[in-house]
Amino acid sequence: MKFNTAWGISSGCIVPTMHIQAVSIGEAVPCEPFEAEIHSVFESAVNLRLENEDRLITILVTDHYELPQGIRISEKNIPLQPLTVGLRAALRGGILRFGSFPLTIDIRSSSIWFCRLPEFHVNMNTSYAQTAFSTAWALLNDEQQVRRAEIVANNLISEGTGSLLSRRMQQPVKCLIDAAAELNGRKALEAAERIIGLGPGVTPSGDDILIGFLAGLWCMAGQTQKQFSFIHSFGDALMKIAKQTNEISRTYLAHATRGQFSSSLTDLAEAFADGGDVAKAVRAAMNVGHSSGMDSVTGFLFGLRVRKMENQSGAASLSV
Amino acid sequence: MTTSQRMIKNLYRDSVALMQFSEKLRALEGIKQASAVMATENNISLLVEAGLLAAAVPPSPNDLLIVVEASDETTAGSALDSAEAMLKAKSADSGEGGVRRVPPRSIEMGLESMPSANFVLISSPGEYAAAEARKALQLGLHVMMFSDNVSMEEEIPLKQYAREHDLLVMGPDCGTAIINGIPLGFANVVRRGNIGVVAASGTGLQQVTSLIDRFGGGITQAIGTGGHDLKSEVGGITMLQGIEALTKDKATKVILLVSKPPSSDVMNKVLDKARQSKKPVVVEFIGADPAGITGGNIFGVKTLEDAAFASVLISKGKTVKKFSSILPAKYRSLVKPAQKRLKKGQKYIRGLFSGGTFCYETVLLLSESLGKVYSNTPIKKEEKIPNVWESLEHTVIDLGDDLFTQGRPHPMIDFRLRNERIVQEAKDPATAVILLDIVLGFGSNMDPAGELIPAIQQAQKIASKAKRNIVFVGSVCGTESDPQNLSLQESRLQEAGVILTESNAQAARLAAAIVDRS
Numbered sequence: 143m144k145f146n147t148a149w150g151i152s153s154g155c156i157v158p159t160m161h162i163q164a165v166s167i168g169e170a171v172p173c174e175p176f177e178a179e180i181h182s183v184f185e186s187a188v189n190l191r192l193e194n195e196d197r198l199i200t201i202l203v204t205d206h207y208e209l210p211q212g213i214r215i216s217e218k219n220i221p222l223q224p225l226t227v228g229l230r231a232a233l234r235g236g237i238l239r240f241g242s243f244p245l246t247i248d249i250r251s252s253s254i255w256f257c258r259l260p261e262f263h264v265n266m267n268t269s270y271a272q273t274a275f276s277t278a279w280a281l282l283n284d285e286q287q288v289r290r291a292e293i294v295a296n297n298l299i300s301e302g303t304g305s306l307l308s309r310r311m312q313q314p315v316k317c318l319i320d321a322a323a324e325l326n327g328r329k330a331l332e333a334a335e336r337i338i339g340l341g342p343g344v345t346p347s348g349d350d351i352l353i354g355f356l357a358g359l360w361c362m363a364g365q366t367q368k369q370f371s372f373i374h375s376f377g378d379a380l381m382k383i384a385k386q387t388n389e390i391s392r393t394y395l396a397h398a399t400r401g402q403f404s405s406s407l408t409d410l411a412e413a414f415a416d417g418g419d420v421a422k423a424v425r426a427a428m429n430v431g432h433s434s435g436m437d438s439v440t441g442f443l444f445g446l447r448v449r450k451m452e453n454q455s456g457a458a459s460l461s462v
Numbered sequence: 463m464t465t466s467q468r469m470i471k472n473l474y475r476d477s478v479a480l481m482q483f484s485e486k487l488r489a490l491e492g493i494k495q496a497s498a499v500m501a502t503e504n505n506i507s508l509l510v511e512a513g514l515l516a517a518a519v520p521p522s523p524n525d526l527l528i529v530v531e532a533s534d535e536t537t538a539g540s541a542l543d544s545a546e547a548m549l550k551a552k553s554a555d556s557g558e559g560g561v562r563r564v565p566p567r568s569i570e571m572g573l574e575s576m577p578s579a580n581f582v583l584i585s586s587p588g589e590y591a592a593a594e595a596r597k598a599l600q601l602g603l604h605v606m607m608f609s610d611n612v613s614m615e616e617e618i619p620l621k622q623y624a625r626e627h628d629l630l631v632m633g634p635d636c637g638t639a640i641i642n643g644i645p646l647g648f649a650n651v652v653r654r655g656n657i658g659v660v661a662a663s664g665t666g667l668q669q670v671t672s673l674i675d676r677f678g679g680g681i682t683q684a685i686g687t688g689g690h691d692l693k694s695e696v697g698g699i700t701m702l703q704g705i706e707a708l709t710k711d712k713a714t715k716v717i718l719l720v721s722k723p724p725s726s727d728v729m730n731k732v733l734d735k736a737r738q739s740k741k742p743v744v745v746e747f748i749g750a751d752p753a754g755i756t757g758g759n760i761f762g763v764k765t766l767e768d769a770a771f772a773s774v775l776i777s778k779g780k781t782v783k784k785f786s787s788i789l790p791a792k793y794r795s796l797v798k799p800a801q802k803r804l805k806k807g808q809k810y811i812r813g814l815f816s817g818g819t820f821c822y823e824t825v826l827l828l829s830e831s832l833g834k835v836y837s838n839t840p841i842k843k844e845e846k847i848p849n850v851w852e853s854l855e856h857t858v859i860d861l862g863d864d865l866f867t868q869g870r871p872h873p874m875i876d877f878r879l880r881n882e883r884i885v886q887e888a889k890d891p892a893t894a895v896i897l898l899d900i901v902l903g904f905g906s907n908m909d910p911a912g913e914l915i916p917a918i919q920q921a922q923k924i925a926s927k928a929k930r931n932i933v934f935v936g937s938v939c940g941t942e943s944d945p946q947n948l949s950l951q952e953s954r955l956q957e958a959g960v961i962l963t964e965s966n967a968q969a970a971r972l973a974a975a976i977v978d979r980s
Contacts, residue, residue: 161645161904161945182474189474227472237945248651250943306512339502339523343477346500388500388523390474432477 160245164252168210170402171199173236173249180229180240181389182344188222189390190231198393201247207430208255210402211393213238213247259408260401262415264361266449274413274420275446281424282439291433293347295440307341311348315444322359322448325372331379338380338395339387343433349391350437351444352380354407356398358445361411363401373401406430407438414446463494465514466538467529469501469522470549480526487545492537493530498545501527569598583646584633585609591634592616599624599631607633607688608647614695617688621699630703636686637664637905640671643681648874648905651943655680657773658714660704662687662721665817666748666766668903668939670720673770673965675941676948679777682714683707692724692732702735709739716777717743718769722822723750736760742776744769748819749826749841752784766823767965787830789971796961797975800895803931804976808894811835811973812887813858814880816873817939820899820966821860827970831978832856838863853887856977858897874906881917888921888932895933895973896921899966902940902951909946910938911954918958933976934960937969 167173178190178199186203199211203222208214224243231240236250265271279295286294297304298315314336321330334352341347359373377399384392397403403411406427413423427442428435475483480498487496495514499505503521510518514529528545532538566572569582582598584591588611595605599620612634624631632639638661639646643654650668652675661667664686671684685707687700701719708714717739724732724747733755736743743760745752746769755762761782763769768785775782789797811828815821821839828835829845835856836847847854850865861873861880873880880898887893900910907913918934925932936955940948952962963969 161651163643163651184474184476235947246945248943307508310508310511336504338504339500339521340504340508342480342497342499344474344480344500346502346505348504386503386521386523388474388502391500432481434477 162215162245162247164213164247164249165216166208166212166214166253166255167249168208168212168402169254169256170210170397171213171249172233174233175235176233178231178233180225180227180231183223183225183227186222188225189393191389196389196392197396198389200393206405208257208405208408210255210257210397210404212255213249213252214255215247255405257402257405257408259357259403259411260360260363262361262411263363264411264414264446264449266362266446268417270417271414274417275443277420278410278424278439279443281421282428282436282443285425285428286436286440289433289436291436292342293351293433293437293440295443298440298444307347311337311340311351315351318355319444319448322355322372322376322445325368327372327375327379330372330376331383334376334380335383335386338383339391341437343431344388345391345394345431345434346387347433347437349387349395350434351441353394353398353403354438354441354443355445356441357403357407357411357438358442359448360398360401360403361415362446362449404430404438406435407442410439410442463531463533464535464538465516465529465531466535466542467509467515467519467527468542468546469519470526470528470546472524473526473549475526475549483545483548486548487528487530487541490537490541490544492533493541494533495531496529496541496545498526498528501525569594569601569603573601573603580604581606581641583608585647588612588634592620595620595631596623599627599629602627602629604630605632606636606639606641606646606686607631608636609633610635614690614693617690618696621691621696625699625703630685630707631700632686633688634690636688638667638684639686640681640684642683645904647686648901648903649684650675650903650939650941651945652684652941653680653943654682656682656713656715656777657718658682658704658708658711658716659684659718659720660687660701660708661685661719662689662692662701662724663748663819665899665901665939666720666746666819666823668817668901669766669820669966670718670746670770670773672903672939672941673767674774675943676964677771677774679770679774682711687721692721692728694725694727698724698728698732701732705732705735705739705743709741715741716773717741718773719743719745719747720766720769721747722819723747733760744772744776748823765827765965765967766819767967770965787971789968789975793963793968793972794975796972800933800961800976801979803933804894805891805930807891808930809855809977810853810890810892811856811858811895811897811977812853812890812893813837813897813970813973814883814887815858815860815897815899816862816880817899817901817966818860818862820901820939821858821862823966824897824970825858827967828856828858828974831971831974838865853890853893855892859883874901877907877910877913877917881914884914884917884921885924888924891928891930893932894977895935897969897973898934898936898960899969900936900938900940900951900955902938902944902946902948904945906946909951911951911958914960915954915958918960922959934958935963935969935973935976936960937963937966939966 177193181189181191188201189198201213238247292307297308314333317333337348410423410427413420501522509515530541581604583606585608591609637647638649650672652671685704691700752762772782836854837858840846
């Protein structure tokens with residue numbers, strides 16, 4: 143005899159409130175009381191817009207995926223869709239409630255997930271990091287071709303190839319990598335401005351590439367003060383143009399500029415840092431959303447290319 | 463060929479849904495190209511470059527921009543109308559792929575939308591509950607019947623069918639359960655752990671699970687059986703199945719059984735099953751002599767508190783001996799100061815309970831030390847209170863009795879009746895102690911302290927006018943993780959002058975000690 147964690151709610155005397163214990167919360171989720179409203183509802187995620195703040199927090203129904211702004215619940219059968227956009231939500235005493243909707247999410251004893259990506263100090267000079275790069279690059283391009291993705295990483299470095307979207311991204315992506323290698327913030331921002339909000343998806347592909355790119359830079363950060371300053375100033379500048387994309391993307395970008403990324407990108411960076419199973423980490427990272435995961439990995443590998451190029455005496459070659 | 467576009471405000475769809483949506487648009491007759499993207503400046507520029515937008519439109523990054531290239535303007539317009547309708551229908555019903563999702567109106571429909579579910583909670587009026595339960599069982603689902611007013615004639619075949627199909631029927635009249643950590647009905651948010659509970663009593667189950675949490679233990683499953691299960695006619699089917707399930711459950715190291723004493727034939731069956739379990743089994747048959755139960759792997763106890771404590775000790779690998787019935791020192795020190803506040807004529811305890819099992823346990827414990835205790839749920843027939851609306855000497859009333867709940871919510875939710883009775887008892891110069899249970903958790907009132915305190919203050923005011931004091935004694939059944947929060951409720955009640963103990967049993971013993979001025 144075995145029970146699933148499932149709910150049968152009947153009509154009649156009492157409809158029990160569903161009380162869900164959040165498994166974990168991201169480091170950026172406020173624990174103090176807040177007011178919010180439901181911004182958007184997806185099959186296994188709900189975004190809440192914090193009152194008086196230009197950022198979202200995300201309730202995720204997943205067994206493994208963490209976000210800096212995420213409240214993770216693991217129950218598979220929690221119906222999030224009945225939550226409606228505009229419904230008020232509030233956190234009081236560590237319990238998140240949604241107007242009169244019979245659902246509460248308790249974050250009081252949830253573990254707090256911290257993104258450790260900036261601590262990894264990936265060294266692209268190591269042979270295993272270079273092997274990992276080749277492995278990841280090959281897996282990414284294969285997957286993008288198999289899934290007929292609009293963006294294929296190889297096309298972004300081969301002028302005049304790929305979809306209209308790819309062709310439009312080639313020049314700014316090249317500029318972005320060059321600018322980062324040169325630690326040229328103004329040039330990097332100009333490139334980013336041509337990518338931000340570009341492409342399909344609720345987080346447009348261009349934004350995912352930028353987020354991945356920042357992850358690549360952050361995980362190698364800390365080796366020189368100049369690199370560190372560049373990442374910070376580029377991040378600050380990027381947030382000034384972030385209104386050019388939507389609120390969901392803007393939230394991810396805001397966290398990325400602070401060195402906060404999803405667990406899948408964090409795991410991928412860790413695999414580069416400690417010689418872990420890169421193939422497994424790449425597959426997991428690519429498997430987020432329809433194309434978001436692949437686009438983020440694309441950006442991440444371009445981010446790592448920056449240091450690879452620096453190590454090759456700053457030559458802005460994009461050959462792999 | 464012509465192009466046309468439409469902006470939909472603040473609409474977010476995941477990438478897969480947007481891609482499928484664009485494909486559907488492209489499949490419409492007369493449509494050559496279609497796209498749905500967030501209306502960012504870069505996307506607008508890309509669409510212009512692709513020839514899907516005749517000219518740039520003002521960017522609006524939080525909105526969805528749908529563009530179509532169609533054979534003529536009419537076709538484009540009607541495609542955009544269809545697109546908007548599709549998206550809005552999805553927005554209202556959240557069905558994936560644009561399929562309208564109707565809210566489930568039957569167990570079958572619920573199962574369609576949640577195919578992995580194997581458990582259903584039924585709280586329809588009693589006359590329909592048995593039929594719904596049968597449907598659920600035939601669909602292979604375990605059942606929790608919150609509904610009452612289901613006859614034993616209906617209950618027995620349901621439970622027999624369930625047993626034959628390795629399914630469980632919790633109830634009818636099963637108000638409390640905790641399954642896989644999820645509180646169902648009136649239940650508390652307790653820590654997960656290694657103690658499995660099967661209980662024929664709702665508030666009994668709440669008390670033991672909350673105390674287990676308070677004592678540092680945790681629960682695997684807490685299975686309710688419903689009040690009829692241990693009657694001879696039903697034969698303890700659910701309790702026996704519960705013991706079997708917990709025996710097989712690797713996470714369960716200790717099994718705890720809670721019930722009023724069953725009929726002797728059922729008691730033997732239950733104890734036989736408990737012995738076969740080989741796991742340690744703590745048994746609280748409220749009112750039965752623990753010595754007659756204890757032996758082998760079975761440890762009998764006298765109170766719900768002892769049951770919880772013994773379970774926690776055993777679950778932590780400790781040895782358990784007989785528990786003392788003496789009031790602990792920390793409460794003994796409260797007796798004299800409380801007695802000093804009472805006048806000579808104040809002699810009686812007035813227990814006003816929302817939980818049936820709390821009431822029953824209190825009657826038992828008070829009877830041991832005080833003798834006669836009148837109640838609507840008496841131990842001896844001759845102690846049945848002649849008029850439930852008026853107390854007589856020591857009186858303990860279960861306000862959750864059907865008599866009080868007809869046409870009004872249960873007293874765990876609605877405090878009006880109890881508050882009126884508190885005030886009424888304060889007017890009686892013979893009232894010394896008003897004894898209360900306060901039950902937290904899901905289903906219960908969200909602020910019991912806030913409900914009770916005004917009545918307590920009014921009662922004290924009435925007594926004070928007559929130069930008397932009333933001693934309020936009680937216990938809060940709940941946990942720190944309950945939505946009402948145990949500490950918060952306790953501190954507010956204590957500030958209002960209520961003497962609180964950790965358990966119902968200790969509250970009863972303390973109340974008895976206060977009025978025992980011999």
